[in-house]
Amino acid sequence: MIRVEDLSFRYSSGAFRLRVPQLSLTEGERLAIVGPSGSGKTTLLNLIAGILTPETGCIEVAGTNVSGLPNAARRRFRASHIGFVFQDFALLDYLTARQNILYPYRITPALKLDSAARGRAEALAEASGIGDKLDRHPEALSQGEQQRVAICRALVTQPKLILSDEATGNLDPESKGRILDLLFEQAATAGTTVLAVTHDHELLPRFERVIDFAQYREVAEV
Template structure:
């Protein structure tokens, strides 16, 4: 599903450097990425999603190379293939919770916003305990509720890849377990892959593989 080769990335005007000689995620695999802040975990997700572009190297998503695509082509590929749960939620303040969940249908022509899509959004919201709050805007929701809206938005188009940046970080233990159950069940039903950045080590036994990104980068750079 994902293959990175000889990636080099830096932010303009920053000392931050990310070097990833190789990184792979198989179809249907569920992988957790852990490591100290500042090691590049969020940057890794942004590179895979085509939000950030490396200065060197190659990124393959579901057999298609992303690094040579235009901004628009990367955006279309991201909308078609990827559901992204952002650490800061990235909800639109002027839209209701329901319209935020359905937003992926509005930014691409790849799938129609029809009754089936609306029913799927409502079903996801119900599973996340949001049924009575779909008419509210993000400012009227708690952080945990906003996070659950962001999760529903990532899942609503049944993408082949879920990228989750601290998807359970603002949730209490009960909701954390329920949301992880939903995330795992939906990816399993769709045969989708999951790459999740997390600081919650209690969740790690549920993943197929765990990558400590600080050690991974050090080992990979040492072997390069």
């Protein structure tokens, strides 16, 4: 599902540099990435999603060389194939929770907003505990509720890859377990691969594999 080879990236300012000689995930695998702040975890997710482009190297997702696509094609590919849970949620204030969940269908012509998609949005919201808040705007939701909206948005298109940047960071312990159950249940049903950045080491036993950026210097180097 993911193949990264000889990846190198640096921002235009600062001394940060990320090098990934090799990284791969199989279809349906659940991989967690841990490590100190500033080690490149979020940067790696943004590179895999095509939000950033590497200096050198190749990033393939589902057989497509994402790093080689032009900007517009990368955006279309990301919307059609990848569900991304952003650390800052990235919700649109002028849309309701329901509209935010269904937003990928508004911006991607390849995705069809039909009764099945609307039904999935409703079911995901109910399962994550925000079924009664779908008509509220983000400002009327708690941080935890906003986070659940973001997770539902990532899942609603049934993507083949979920990239999660601290998806449970603003949730209480009970809600963390509930959301992770939902994420993994939906992933198992659709054969979705999950790549998650987390600081919560209590969640790591739930994943099949863990990469620690503080230990695997061949994966992340600043």
